[in-house]
Amino acid sequence: MRVAGFERVAAWALSALALGAMGVGLTGCGQSNGQTAAAAPPPPEVGVVTVAPGQADLAAELPGRLEAFRVAQVRARAAGILQKRLFTEGSDVKAGQVLFEIDAAPYRATLASAQATLARAEANLVQAQALADRYAPLAKTQAVSQQEALNAQAAALQAKADVAAGKAAVQTAQINLGYATVTSPIAGRIGRALVTEGALVGQGEVTQLAVVQQIDKLYVNFTQSAAEVMRLRQALADGKLQGAGKDAAKVQVLLEDGSVYPQPGKLLFSDLSVDPSTGQITLRAELPNPKGLLLPGLYVRVRLAQAEVDGAVWLPQQAVARGATGASVLVVADDGSVSARPVKLGPAQDGKALVLGGLKAGEKVIVDGLQKTKAGGKARPVAWAPAGSAPAAPASAASR
Template identity: 85%
Template structure:
């Protein structure tokens, strides 16, 4: 009986232990069963609010500065260079004396020509007096007609000698004037190409210096003929309008450091033919340079306004996706839903894309966080702040920065 009771006790303990283990497993099963989890919030994306407006289409082209006028100062009189009368690199006026060439032989030539002229004038006086005396005597047959004709011929020859003498004097004066070399134009003069004591003007006009007028400069630049054709086609189709008013002929010059030159230039002309070697069209603009800050030969970039869009939208380049079907942007609706919108683009400028059509005023275009959203999803729009600008406080999407 004791043995039987012990067996029963052990059996009961096993039953109780099994029941407890079952309850424990049941409890664990209930705690690990899936429950309805809270949905994650939509991702935050930076957007810009579409604000259509007038957009100028400007093209940046490489160019070089050229002096408005360039004059080479040359020695037109042969002789020894005696003096240099200017400071190299200074501004000179038109007619200012620059060099002196030994004028002694030219003064002697002038004196000789003046003496010859005086002798010719004396001969003319004598010949003319004789001709005047013989004229009435020939009528009364006091002298022969031949003597009267000879006197008139001598007077005419004396007049010719006087004219030749005057020409010789004028030539001698001109050559004497060449001994004093003057500036042909006003401008800035460079270094002297010869020194005192040099023999100049022997056989050819010796270069002495160069004067450049730089209070105004020319900007020579080129534009691809293909770009010109595309622009003309867009203008013909009405997608673009011609730049109106004074801006049509104005250009801006960008220096090598990226800064914009303060003075605006004026477009003068564009070539009527295309360079067969490069496929480029040459253009020229005139640029004021009152302080002489810019120098000829300087490399610059020229920003030329050629057309405008009445209702264009500027967007950052990263907001536009390009695919086989064209360009698209992601637009966030008021309820946070995201949709892809096909757009038509114009020429890019300054790191921005110009949207010609496909967007409406007030729509929110995703600029930052494109990798976190896709069309058909949800997003929480916030105003996008361009890199490098002051961080903006959290604002609703309707107050997003306008591009």
């Protein structure tokens, strides 16, 4: 009897111990599952843009310099002491406007002397012509010898030549006197005076006094690689690209701060030969500058539209990763999976990357939050908006 009771007590103890162990095991499993759930955060949120291919201009950005449309050097053509400067440095001047005055007293004296010589020659001509006219009929009646008549005619012709020389001397003296007043050869903006009052100018050489530049229009001189030109022409010939159309001859100018000059330029010509030292072709465009905001010598970049391409995509620059193997972007699928996609790039414009191949319409390219995810991971896409624009909305209902 005692043995049976002891066995029942032992069986009860073993059952209780097994139940306790099961409870402990269940508790441990619950804690493990809770820790696993806490260790798996939701997919990160990333800003995306939806691919919408279209037509884009294939343009080249080339370095260039601005040059004045017309440049005139104002020089002293008369020797003498500079007496007056009659313009404000840096102002706009008109064609024919008086800029400098050189001491004209010697030239006035030379003109007066030439005029006096001309008057004496004209007086001699009157006398010589009268004598020749009187001897002509007398020679016919042999009242005077033929030699005397011939001498009288020669004297009259000599007097006429002296008058012509006197007139030329007067004209020369007037021209030299006019050179004492220095005028602007063109209309434009004049720089600083290169000489001061009291300086001796034009003595032995034509002294430069100032420079006038016409800047209401400017030239833009720039160069392009001959190899790039040949590749572009070959692509156009093969039908891979289309011509840029009627606006192909227009150019845009980008200033040093990255802003686009509002007035478009017009391509004038490209050189027929390649510079053998640089392998570049020189081009020139004409740029309107009605307000005079741009100045000659300014460094700019020239955007030249040369072709059009279909199926192109514009992306923000930060969306594109560049490496040794080429460019790539991260694409988010409808299920949130992230994959890398190699792309073919064209020339960048306005801070945007031009993608010529590698993407399909409707795909979502990650622009913001690239550091939060990587290829093979997960992400929750929302429509990306540039800084300062309206808040972004979710990219799609499936991505929420």
